Amino acid sequence: MSVIAFAKNWNGKFKNSTFELVSYTKALANQLNTNMVVLSIGEVAEEELKLLGNYGADKVLTVSNPQLNTLTSRAYADIVAKAANSVEAEVIVLSDNNSGKAIAPRVSVKLKAGHVAAVQELPLSLDPFVVKKSVFSGKAFGHIQIKSDKKILTIAKNCFGLVANPCDVAIEEFALDIDTNLFKVKIIQEEEQKDKVILSDADIVVSAGRGMRSPENWTPVEELAEVLGAATACSRPVSDEGWRGHEEHVGQTGKVIAPNLYIAAGISGAIQHVAGISRSKCIVAINTDPEAPIFSVADYGIVGDVMDVLPRLTKALRNSKS
Amino acid sequence: MKILVCISNVPDTTTKVKFKEGDSLFDDSGVQWIINPWDELALTRAMELKEDAGNSVNEICVIHVGGASADATLRKALAIGADKAVRIDACPADAYHVAGQIAEYLKENPFDIILSGIESSDYNGSSVGAMIAEFMDYPGISSVTSVNLDDDDIQINRAIPGGKQVLKTEAPFVAVVQKGIATEPRIPSMRGIMMARKKPLEVKPAVELEVLTESIKFELPQEKGACKMIDSESAEQLVELLKNEAKVL
Structure with missing residues (x-):
């Protein structure tokens, strides 16, 4: 045996x-x-x-x-x-x-x-x-x-x-x-992103939702992910609207992930979204609405506009590293 | 070409789950039942393939293993546009049991393409599609994000960590599909609902099969402690807490 x-x-x-x-x-x-x-x-x-x-x-x-x-x-x-x-x-x-x-x-x-x-x-x-x-x-x-x-x-x-x-x-x-x-299935082409952290492997994930207001506003998300060495992710409405690719969607019908740190920016925290992230070790939520359900599953919360808070967080992380 | 879409009947995704009888059974009182979200996308893609006149798709059948309570869900699949529905009349015991029942049906009623959602949103076994492929000795492709047909030429996109593969395969095969396979699930039209009443919904007896696993108990995750709120001006404090309290940086 x-x-x-x-x-x-x-x-x-x-x-x-x-x-x-x-x-x-x-x-x-x-x-x-x-x-x-x-x-x-x-x-x-x-x-x-x-x-x-x-x-x-x-x-x-x-x-x-x-x-x-x-x-x-x-x-x-x-x-x-x-x-x-x-x-x-x-x-x-x-x-x-x-x-x-x-x-x-x-x-x-x-x-x-x-x-x-x-x-x-x-x-x-x-x-x-x-x-x-x-x-x-x-x-x-x-x-x-x-x-x-x-x-x-x-x-x-x-x-x-x-x-x-x-x-x-x-x-x-x-x-x-x-x-x-x-071997009846033949691979005819393969594409891999070499420069990005892979979401399913990532220890830290920076995820953003409709609170970003427009797909043009993603720079603060990407900058924060970069300083953390994190993968980027998004909520379902964001991928459904085509603001980000489906491969970034976390939640019940997207990817279910369990990173050490999950940062939810401008995500209200619908039950389907929470299902996909609930096994994360630590959850940080940033949202303008203090009543947003995401705060009930988060370990740390900031009530504020993501467009202000994310750059501040990126700056604080850069300072703490140097 | 004939396409078979495997359908699970699952609680609506907004359901707050509860258990009964000493946490041994799912409490389905007041639960709204729906087509498993990935299966619904698979059916939508099957419809798109059939509607494209360049393809030779002439039949879409949906199949489900379960009791009569799922008939409403199967009628919905017919209203969306499936030509025919088959229900294997059995209590779905586990993935092996369900896949075995569907494989028995396939042996008598061959299909070219079998589509199955990546998992069911209730028991999350994520196994039925690959098990059908094995029972039938068919190629099976997992993590499928698109299926395209050009006559008999079958091209499939498959998600891999951080990228994608483009594959070719021969029919018959099983594709286990995930998000991306279709953009949005179809909503049944009034005409679709009327027509669904006249479409065939066959009920087949189950075959005798071993049950290898059994759910014996459920538990809910532990409640989270209170969320520690930090002032929006104090990003440094959050960094400090993540480093020294949560120890995740």
Whole structure:
């Protein structure tokens, strides 16, 4: 028996969310009194794989086939299932990100393993096996029992944190035949913004709403984000009006995020918006209306016009740095 | 080409959630039910594809796994413009159970394109679309923000962290769609509502399938403490608190 974590890489590099996944899975293995195996798919340099050992990985299986450098959910799911079988994994753990959401359900069907997405913490109990997940788009939590022998979890970002646990890593190539029939989706073009902080990865998010009054008024938001090294985001009306792109929309029907610091500028805080940000560690709200519902979920609040307050905040941050 | 759109019936997004029977069940008293927002956008995009005469889309069917209480939601989908609705008469136990039921239907009634919203806004399992793809052994594409057809040429945009990919695939396939797939959901017209009454809503018996997971209890998030208010002139004080009290800078 064992537990297995699938460590996704991005262009050969892991992210903090990968190390959080390894930290979580190690703690789960300890709870179950068993071993952890970490699986990596695609070409990743040995030094990078060894970083997994900082968080408790002592055995890494790697499938270093260049054909697998970009995510193909069908092929990845096939490999995850085969690796899980080969190490007799009882629990399979993935990050609850785009790739985890694409792969985990497929592995669930392949192995008849009960699957729970967006798990918030270590299992509440092991027998029966019960995990806690967010439901109703962040408005509540559910306790879900997994009844099958094999179980598959995707864990929510920032739910566990990083736990340093240095180990010597044994890296093994996991040899298997790759079925070329599984590559029916072809990538013909790819665009990536290299210069911006990615919203789903960001520790700090500066988000703005209709209180900005016009799409031309975004400079103070961008300047504050720059000084904080933050990603920018927006409320639904702003993306619906086309003031900002859909990829920036946070809330129930947009992105659900959990940064350390979320700054809501000129956002009233409709229930759907709050659902998407409620797991943020600290929320700062800036709004002209002292009765705005955003203040009831915020840790710190400023009543004032965003066009005055944001530049002042940017200046104060610059001064505190120098 | 035939398009199948998977529909969840969910509480309106403004619903304040409550639980009953010792927090073991969702309290649906007074709840307004709607088409899951992403499924509604998927249906809207399916309509756009059918209306573009250059495409050969000739049927849009919506499918739902659930009890008769969802029929009003399915009628709404028909009023928006779906040609046909199918309800698999079962209590939706979990994503595996729902996807398995839809896959059984697909085996008898093949479609070229299967659209599924990224998640349902109630249980947020975010799994049904990818599970259908696996049950059917079809390609599945996640995080889809656009689907375009040019005869049999299928082009798909997929969001990746900080960017996008343009993909080509072959039918049949499953696309798990998110915001951006259509700009605004359609509102049923008066004519649409009249016509929906005559459109077929088939009810099919469920197949026997294992249930792998079960919700046993719910809890509400802890109430936040009071918001600390700071004078709008005192940005320095906020910076100080974020650094030394909240320790997030």
